[in-house]
Amino acid sequence: xKADDVxxxxxxxxxxxxxxxxxxxxxxxERRRLLDELIDELNIHTxxxxxxxYPAARAVSRLVDISFAEHRQLDDxxxxxxxxxxxxxRFDEEFRALRAGVEEHAGxxxxxxxxxxxxxxxxxxxxxxxxxxRRLEQLRRSKxxxxxxxxxxxxxxxx
Numbered sequence: 001x002k003a004d005d006v007x008x009x010x011x012x013x014x015x016x017x018x019x020x021x022x023x024x025x026x027x028x029x030e031r032r033r034l035l036d037e038l039i040d041e042l043n044i045h046t047x048x049x050x051x052x053x054y055p056a057a058r059a060v061s062r063l064v065d066i067s068f069a070e071h072r073q074l075d076d077x078x079x080x081x082x083x084x085x086x087x088x089x090r091f092d093e094e095f096r097a098l099r100a101g102v103e104e105h106a107g108x109x110x111x112x113x114x115x116x117x118x119x120x121x122x123x124x125x126x127x128x129x130x131x132x133x134r135r136l137e138q139l140r141r142s143k144x145x146x147x148x149x150x151x152x153x154x155x156x157x158x159x
Contacts, residue, residue, distance in 0.1 A: 001133060002128075003125045004110075004125065007114070007132065008110060010045055014106065015102075017038040018099045021034050026087035031086060035086065042102070043149045044136060048132050050071065052131050054068065057117050057120075060120055063112055074105065075156075079156040079159070080094050080097075082153065082156045083158075
């Protein structure tokens with residue numbers, strides 16, 4: 001699978017979680033579980049992009065530095081969402097802002113960065129896609145990686 005296909009597929013995972021969370025009532029315990037899953041998947045997504053995809057894309061895409069900055073903005077919005085009581089109206093407002101930020105970032109990558117990355121060539125995109133998939137699964141399966149992801153989420157929730 002090519003790198004852009006791996007990332008588009010993972011964008012779909014994020015979008016699905018965003019939609020499910022937005023459709024749930026604030027008091028639903030499942031909403032909290034899905035929010036935690038979303039935050040963890042966002043963390044994983046950021047890691048695979050920043051560790052593997054962006055370094056390769058830098059040679060052909062003008063959006064890499066902007067994308068790094070957008071990740072920092074999304075991290076800030078995640079922290080706000082995590083510190084806002086999930087049953088409050090303010091949570092819904094902050095969550096909508098997070099959702100809009102994720103949608104804008106993913107859409108920009110899909111519309112601009114991924115087409116620019118075709119200049120890397122099919123072979124490089126396939127090889128990079130394999131590395132992205134392996135790292136994605138490694139981050140999901142590794143107990144140490146998962147513990148660090150959960151630690152980050154819980155730290156953001158309490159700071």
